[in-house]
Amino acid sequence: MSNSYKYTVTERFLNYVTIDTQSDPHSTTFPSTEKQKDLGRILVKELLEIGISDAHLDEHGYVYATIPANTDKLVPVLCFCAHMDTAPDCSGTGVKPILHKNYNGADIILPDDETQVIRISDHPYLKEKIGDDIITASGTTLLGADDKAGVAVIMDLTNYLITNPHVKHGAIRILFTPDEEVGRGVEHVDMEKLGASVGYTLDAGEAGSLEDENFSADAMTIHFHGISAHPGTAKGKMVNALKLAATFLANLPKEKLAPEVTEGREGFVHPVHISGNAEKSSVQFIIRDFETSRLGEYEYMLQHMADEVVKMHPGASSTYEVREQYRNMKEVLQHHPQVVAYAEEAIIRSGLQPIKLPIRGGTDGSRLSFMGLPCPNLFTGEMALHSKHEFVSVRDMERSVDTLVHLVELWEQRS
16 A cells, blocks of 8 residues: 555544444335435545546446456456345434544543443453544444445545556445445345356455355244134133144244354354234244355254144244355365465465354345355454444454455455
């Protein structure tokens, strides 16, 4: 990076997080909330001001743009991707970002709810950030660093490359997506229009993180069918489907295969929603493991458990549905080793050591990888995601920009 360059990532980030872009898992529209397009329109305006002439927002809420190549070499077209929406887990309305200059390691008491305290004991990564400028929310909302830090990093990269044409690179496609947090982020991406050969999402945490594997994921719904009867004359007749579901949930493993007792490479089954009445009830699950084959094993286990419950109640029955959500990007990336290798080298060139950890979740990059765009995930500094304690280090975001500059240079140099 040029010593004279003034990063714009922090200024952009502080602006972007004030725009409510929370997605809605229960919506049937795409994007799930129209307000996500509010940020998209701002990004298009800023890209046009930077000098990116083809920047536009499409009807689905995607932002597409191209940083033109400035080299005569034939370089694979790179895509940098980040998502604009914030998670439904915590309010994203009225976000008030706070910049804590020269963080000294003390507890950070959030002013709008002083019961919300960010402590090193709860967030050990903060110990490494002493002396950095830290950004938090005010205590009543999430911050939105997931993934507006990624958005801001890509925007600053764009500004840097346009204002520093001596940095040689091939064509770079920018993609900002809606609805990543509800698992639909790339549902309507036009891959032909995108026209990229290699992708990188900007949606990982601590500085140096490079994620090239993630959970494989299914959604499963189990329906319990009971027997309805008037409660006043129900003796010997009624089979309450809600009670069937409750018995089934009570029988789930408690010492294994649950998010609250698993870590690392351990998979889980996780009930996320229950609905219904005495006649029919439904339990929705998310199923996760790094080995795709294990998903079927977990789903068979749940089906068998449901069958055992209904066997105890003559006349009751159960049915189930399974829907594929995403798969482990490692299955694709292992066939494109240079995509990860160049990212590792770029991280090292930015003064960091690569940290490779499996993602206990998914990213747009997972689905993009299976759509023909090998796409690992790079760090932005976003931490304590989906919570009121969310924070990000300014220096981490700047180093993410540095890494992308080195990455585009590497692809040009090695082509």
